[in-house]
Amino acid sequence: MRYASVTDRLAGLGGAKWALHYRARAMKAAGHEIIELTIGEPDVPTPARLIEAATRSMASGRTGYSNGRGEPGVVAALAARYSARRGREFARDQIMCLPGTQTVLYAVLRAMAEAGDEVLIGDPMYATYEGLIAQTGAVAVRVPLRPEHGFRMNVADVAARITPRSRVLFLNTPHNPTGAVLRPDDIRALGALAREHDLWILSDEVYEDLVFPNVPFTSPLDLPDLAERTVVASSISKSHAAPGFRSGWCVGPADFCTRLLPLSETMLFGSQPFIGDLTELAGSMSARPVCPVRTSPKASSTATRWP
Numbered sequence: 001m002r003y004a005s006v007t008d009r010l011a012g013l014g015g016a017k018w019a020l021h022y023r024a025r026a027m028k029a030a031g032h033e034i035i036e037l038t039i040g041e042p043d044v045p046t047p048a049r050l051i052e053a054a055t056r057s058m059a060s061g062r063t064g065y066s067n068g069r070g071e072p073g074v075v076a077a078l079a080a081r082y083s084a085r086r087g088r089e090f091a092r093d094q095i096m097c098l099p100g101t102q103t104v105l106y107a108v109l110r111a112m113a114e115a116g117d118e119v120l121i122g123d124p125m126y127a128t129y130e131g132l133i134a135q136t137g138a139v140a141v142r143v144p145l146r147p148e149h150g151f152r153m154n155v156a157d158v159a160a161r162i163t164p165r166s167r168v169l170f171l172n173t174p175h176n177p178t179g180a181v182l183r184p185d186d187i188r189a190l191g192a193l194a195r196e197h198d199l200w201i202l203s204d205e206v207y208e209d210l211v212f213p214n215v216p217f218t219s220p221l222d223l224p225d226l227a228e229r230t231v232v233a234s235s236i237s238k239s240h241a242a243p244g245f246r247s248g249w250c251v252g253p254a255d256f257c258t259r260l261l262p263l264s265e266t267m268l269f270g271s272q273p274f275i276g277d278l279t280e281l282a283g284s285m286s287a288r289p290v291c292p293v294r295t296s297p298k299a300s301s302t303a304t305r306w307p
């Protein structure tokens with residue numbers, strides 16, 4: 001049979017890393033001392049309040065179809081949260097909920113890039129980015145993240161790789177795997193470059209809440225002059241140790257979200273309302289930044305303080 005070319009572009013980008021991961025898990029189960037550096041699975045439990053909220057919500061009948069943009073309560077909570085954190089007003093039509101950052105990145109990139117385009121991306125990068133870019137048909141242009149620059153993306157390194165085909169500047173801050181957090185100056189410089197070359201800025205901020213108190217988190221959403229070109233992706237997976245709930249969102253221009261909605265609806269036709277309900281609660285719980293800290297390698301989950 002003949003397959004669509006996307007299956008060729010993604011061939012080899014799925015199974016191998018999971019095989020390695022499950023091999024490590026099997027070795028751990030067999031008693032080997034394994035330090036797991038494969039997936040970003042939080043090593044603290046999901047807060048009981050969230051599990052209770054989901055259970056209550058399901059029991060109360062919140063199991064029907066839901067709003068394709070996200071349930072009104074969670075969209076409002078996210079708009080309020082981003083307005084408070086980013087210091088400018090975000091409206092509800094600037095938010096779209098999708099199941100996890102991964103799905104957000106998939107859909108958002110689909111709306112930004114296609115065959116013939118180039119996506120500028122830091123190298124090293126999170127494992128799924130290669131496939132996320134390849135599924136669009138665009139080419140990933142790797143920007144080295146240099147240790148001498150603290151693994152933060154350097155504007156000169158990006159500028160040297162811009163071509164007429166450049167379409168998206170894909171950021172990840174705090175960064176997986178290096179942990180680098182972009183500074184306000186980095187974001188200003190990268191933002192100016194994006195404006196000069198009319199690039200989208202896609203920023204994966206799923207680790208926003210996992211910063212140390214002396215490392216302030218900043219986002220391209222902070223800068224009003226980048227508002228028309230910036231889309232941020234995030235979720236409750238890391239901030240609330242809840243990756244299994246698959247609850248994420250993007251924040252961006254209202255027009256972008258409007259165009260994204262049919263794309264999302266063709267894939268999903270909405271998400272689970274009870275997940276929306278617990279995400280709404282999570283939004284209020286993470287109103288102040290949370291940084292789960294393990295005091296020692298053997299420390300139990302009691303080392304974590306949830307607000």
Ligand SMILES: Cc1ncc(COP(=O)(O)O)c(C=O)c1O
Nearest residue numbers: 040100101102126176235237243
């Ligand atoms: C940088 C980065 N982005 C996205 C994801 C996926 O997050 P989510 O569970 O919200 O899909 C991960 C998970 O490890 C990640 O490390």
